[in-house]
Amino acid sequence: MNKDINRERIVLYDDTLSILESIMAAIMYTLVVMVVLLMLFIFYSLGINEKTFGMTPAFVTALFMFLVPAINISEVNVVELDLKKNQIFTTQKIVFYKKVKVVDAIEFEYVALNKSNFSYTVTIWYQGNRHLNILSFYKKEKALLYATLLCKQVKVDLLDKTSGSSKWIDNSDL
Incomplete structure (x- = not known):
């Protein structure tokens, strides 16, 4: 039965993450979490005032400086072709987010x-x-x-x- 399943779906493209990409993405996501925790700690310890409000652009810049490359590195795209149903499946995965687009051909x-x-x-x-x-x-x-x-x-x-x-x-x- 497994042989029939393999024949009806053909993987046209699969860019699964390599070990190096996984490590780099994990480092970037860790830095994102560290920036958020540092920002929360400073807001909690100093309170919300003019001084901490002035630090917000720096934290947001640092957050996106690590978040955007992390998302780009950890994106996985898979294109599959189902010959029995004549459908094309395009799957986009980013960490826990998964989007599958089905095109009827x-x-x-x-x-x-x-x-x-x-x-x-x-x-x-x-x-x-x-x-x-x-x-x-x-x-x-x-x-x-x-x-x-x-x-x-x-x-x-x-x-x-x-x-x-x-x-x-x-x-x-x-």
């Missing part, structure tokens, strides 16, 4: 490989003109390999737009 049409200024983008097109940019690569070989594997899994054709002209590659030729 009636029919997957093709996978496109596009060249931008400094990268190669893999895009899946579905249901008319709707599309989802999945990943960007700096090397064409890696982007082409990822796109061909995705085409084989979804069983659609590949549109290679990396050169001057567009080139269709049939799924059976991949």
Whole structure:
């Protein structure tokens, strides 16, 4: 039964945190808690007056100086494709916050490989003109390999737009 579950959902993109990112995020969140506790301690011990009120911008600046990088470091994005239900799941996780967006894709049409200024983008097109940019690569070989594997899994054709002209590659030729 587990084999069937793995086949119907394909993970297209998963940027789970590395150990270094987890440690850095934990340090940043600890510093955020320390700033809040220090601010509460000063307000409690000195009371709310002009002097402590004047310190508030410094505390707020320090709070956001550590909070914004902590959120950026600890953000995890996952894109999954359900072939049985023809749905695309995009999940965004930040510590205890989790947001899942489900897009119904009636029919997957093709996978496109596009060249931008400094990268190669893999895009899946579905249901008319709707599309989802999945990943960007700096090397064409890696982007082409990822796109061909995705085409084989979804069983659609590949549109290679990396050169001057567009080139269709049939799924059976991949």
